Amino acid sequence: MSYEKDPRVDDYIDKLPDWQREVCHRVRDIAHAADPEVVETIKRTVQPYFVLDGNVCALLAAKDHVNVFLYDGGIVPDPDGIVTAGHQNKTGRTIAYYEGEPINAPALTRYLQRIIANNRAGGWRKIKAAQGL
Numbered sequence: 001m002s003y004e005k006d007p008r009v010d011d012y013i014d015k016l017p018d019w020q021r022e023v024c025h026r027v028r029d030i031a032h033a034a035d036p037e038v039v040e041t042i043k044r045t046v047q048p049y050f051v052l053d054g055n056v057c058a059l060l061a062a063k064d065h066v067n068v069f070l071y072d073g074g075i076v077p078d079p080d081g082i083v084t085a086g087h088q089n090k091t092g093r094t095i096a097y098y099e100g101e102p103i104n105a106p107a108l109t110r111y112l113q114r115i116i117a118n119n120r121a122g123g124w125r126k127i128k129a130a131q132g133l
Contacts, residue, residue, distance in 0.1 A: 003032040008042040016061050019099045023066045024048070024059050026103050031057060034112035053119035056112055068095040068108075073124025075133070076114045080107035091124075 013024045031050040032038050038056060043049045048059045055071035070076070070083070070093045078093075082104055086093035097103060118124050 001029055001033055003036070004039070006040045006042065006048075009040050009048040012042070012046060012048050012059075020061045020066050023097045023103070024061065026105070027057075027059060027066070027068055027097075027108070030103070030105055030108050031112055034109050035116050038116070050112075052116050054123050056115050056119065062096075065096045065098045068097070070094065070111065070115060071124075072111075072115050072118070073128055075118070075124055075128060075131075076111060078111065080104060080110075082107045082111065 009028070013021050013028075016024065028040065028048070028050075031040070034056075035052055038050050038052045041049050041051060043058070050056045050058070057071065058069040060067045060069065070086075072092055074086075074088070074090050074093065076093075082095055083093045084096045095108070115124075118127055121127060
């Protein structure tokens, strides 16, 4: 897959241990595959973010896992059970990937596509307000 890479995202990923680099590259590819208009950038000084009409997701490598922050306003369904934390969070959720754990690419792609669709519809805040949530 071909997409425009931000060299600052490469710098972030390149400093990680091998297995975390693999996770980050895979999630990066999935984010871009979810919609070809996704753009990557750096926010909060060092964190890779993937954006399209608003935040879609972000990466944060921790000591023993990689967090993928999902900016969904807590409204995107998770029928595949890929979300690992933040189920009651009002602004976003998290998927933590540990060394050797598989990434359910089809489920993550669908999840990110739903966030993107919500962003294009005005964002989760507008959607929640329209739903009276």
